[in-house]
Amino acid sequence: MNKRTFIKNISLLGVTPAFSHIDKWISEYEHIMPADLASAEIFWEGIRKGYRLKPDYINLENGYFCFLPKETLENFITHVREVNYQGSYYMRTKRFDDNKAMAEKLAALAGCSKDELVITRNATESLDLIIGGTHWQAGDEAVMAEQDYGSMLDMFKLVAKRHGVINKIISVPNHPASDEEIVDLYADAITPKTKLLMVCHMINITGQILPVKKICDMAHSKGVKVMVDGAHAFAHFSFSIPDLHCDYYGTSLHKWLSVPLGAGFLYVKKENIAEIWPLLADSADLKDDDIHRLNHTGTPPVHTDLSIANAIDYYLKIGARRKEERLRYLQHYWSDKVRNLPNVMVNTPVEMERSCGIANVGIKGMKPADLADTFLKKYNIYTVAIDYANVQGCRISPNIYTTPKELDQLVKALTELAGS
Ligand SMILES: Cc1ncc(COP(=O)(O)O)c(C=O)c1O
Numbered sequence: 001m002n003k004r005t006f007i008k009n010i011s012l013l014g015v016t017p018a019f020s021h022i023d024k025w026i027s028e029y030e031h032i033m034p035a036d037l038a039s040a041e042i043f044w045e046g047i048r049k050g051y052r053l054k055p056d057y058i059n060l061e062n063g064y065f066c067f068l069p070k071e072t073l074e075n076f077i078t079h080v081r082e083v084n085y086q087g088s089y090y091m092r093t094k095r096f097d098d099n100k101a102m103a104e105k106l107a108a109l110a111g112c113s114k115d116e117l118v119i120t121r122n123a124t125e126s127l128d129l130i131i132g133g134t135h136w137q138a139g140d141e142a143v144m145a146e147q148d149y150g151s152m153l154d155m156f157k158l159v160a161k162r163h164g165v166i167n168k169i170i171s172v173p174n175h176p177a178s179d180e181e182i183v184d185l186y187a188d189a190i191t192p193k194t195k196l197l198m199v200c201h202m203i204n205i206t207g208q209i210l211p212v213k214k215i216c217d218m219a220h221s222k223g224v225k226v227m228v229d230g231a232h233a234f235a236h237f238s239f240s241i242p243d244l245h246c247d248y249y250g251t252s253l254h255k256w257l258s259v260p261l262g263a264g265f266l267y268v269k270k271e272n273i274a275e276i277w278p279l280l281a282d283s284a285d286l287k288d289d290d291i292h293r294l295n296h297t298g299t300p301p302v303h304t305d306l307s308i309a310n311a312i313d314y315y316l317k318i319g320a321r322r323k324e325e326r327l328r329y330l331q332h333y334w335s336d337k338v339r340n341l342p343n344v345m346v347n348t349p350v351e352m353e354r355s356c357g358i359a360n361v362g363i364k365g366m367k368p369a370d371l372a373d374t375f376l377k378k379y380n381i382y383t384v385a386i387d388y389a390n391v392q393g394c395r396i397s398p399n400i401y402t403t404p405k406e407l408d409q410l411v412k413a414l415t416e417l418a419g420s
Pocket of ligand 1: 122149200232252
């Protein structure tokens with residue numbers, strides 16, 4: 001079916017659904033390829049109805065966290081009520097089996113073994129467990145980028161202070177000419193003393209996707225372990241963790257998977273588990289290669305963790321490929337219109353495989369904080385200003401409920417502010 005015919009056909013399906021009919025709504029579109037569905041507004045209007053949206057502004061800041069669709073929110077509230085109703089009985093009799101089931105479901109989505117993944121409270125906790133749990137010796141080196149997330153850079157500073165580790169910080173260009181350019185930047189920072197390399201799967205300030213597998217293979221050829229910060233990648237675009245060849249992978253689940261706030265996971269390749277010190281003492285009964293040694297952080301928010309299954313169900317219902325195609329379509333919908341305007345700087349690569357839903361845009365001569373302020377006050381658009389490393393602009397992070405009409409408002413704002 002060609003594009004024009006299928007769009008005509010789907011518009012014949014009529015009015016967009018009430019929230020309770022979302023399953024049926026999605027099932028009507030099963031036969032349409034994700035790439036074609038990406039621009040089928042009638043379908044996404046139906047998905048949008050599954051969210052409670054604040055009418056005060058256009059929310060283009062889903063990068064902090066992706067709030068819940070109504071369906072997951074209702075499930076979460078049910079879990080809060082039920083755990084509260086069952087009290088300690090729940091914690092003593094069911095909590096551990098449920099946690100296991102959630103981790104197994106996550107492992108299936110991540111493509112890894114259930115023995116290599118534990119639930120944490122966020123990406124910071126996941127990644128800092130590895131940075132802090134590595135057996136450092138004075139003079140050891142670690143490699144990272146100035147575009148990495150502040151909390152992890154701070155944790156590396158802490159281990160530098162505590163153990164005499166030397167941190168080598170590279171800078172990733174916003175518009176790399178090739179994967180090799182990036183791989184070489186990391187490779188050049190490695191010495192015989194390098195023990196750990198941290199790399200973002202997707203840089204949070206620009207949305208740039210890095211060639212992680214190539215970086216891992218290069219680092220391994222030099223005997224260096226690789227920890228991937230996947231805070232913005234997981235459930236944003238499709239991949240399987242083992243295919244990345246990394247040693248460690250940490251992510252938040254309240255970002256693109258839309259789990260309630262306070263959930264993440266840590267993946268550790270089986271052969272590396274025994275090498276990491278736990279942050280807090282674990283049960284003496286656990287074997288050295290049992291990943292549960294690593295996340296013994298006390299009583300967790302179990303109602304949040306129980307919602308992981310609901311969030312995964314919702315994500316799979318939308319469809320991983322459909323979501324990825326839609327997010328990439330939305331980003332290019334606005335960025336392609338402004339990329340070549342005078343005075344506009346799109347700080348995200350143009351190539352399809354180097355980005356997905358997130359991009360960053362600045363106006364020459366305008367401070368990012370002023371741009372964010374003007375977006376909100378004059379154009380009713382909520383974003384976040386980024387003003388460090390080689391990035392001066394606002395991060396634009398739509399979600400699947402975002403409409404092209406909302407992005408037209410962003411294009412209008414940028415065109416006017418650039419004086420075009
Ligand atoms: C790249 C990256 N890593 C890690 C984090 C930390 O996530 P959290 O605050 O959920 O721990 C963030 C948060 O925005 C991020 O963007």
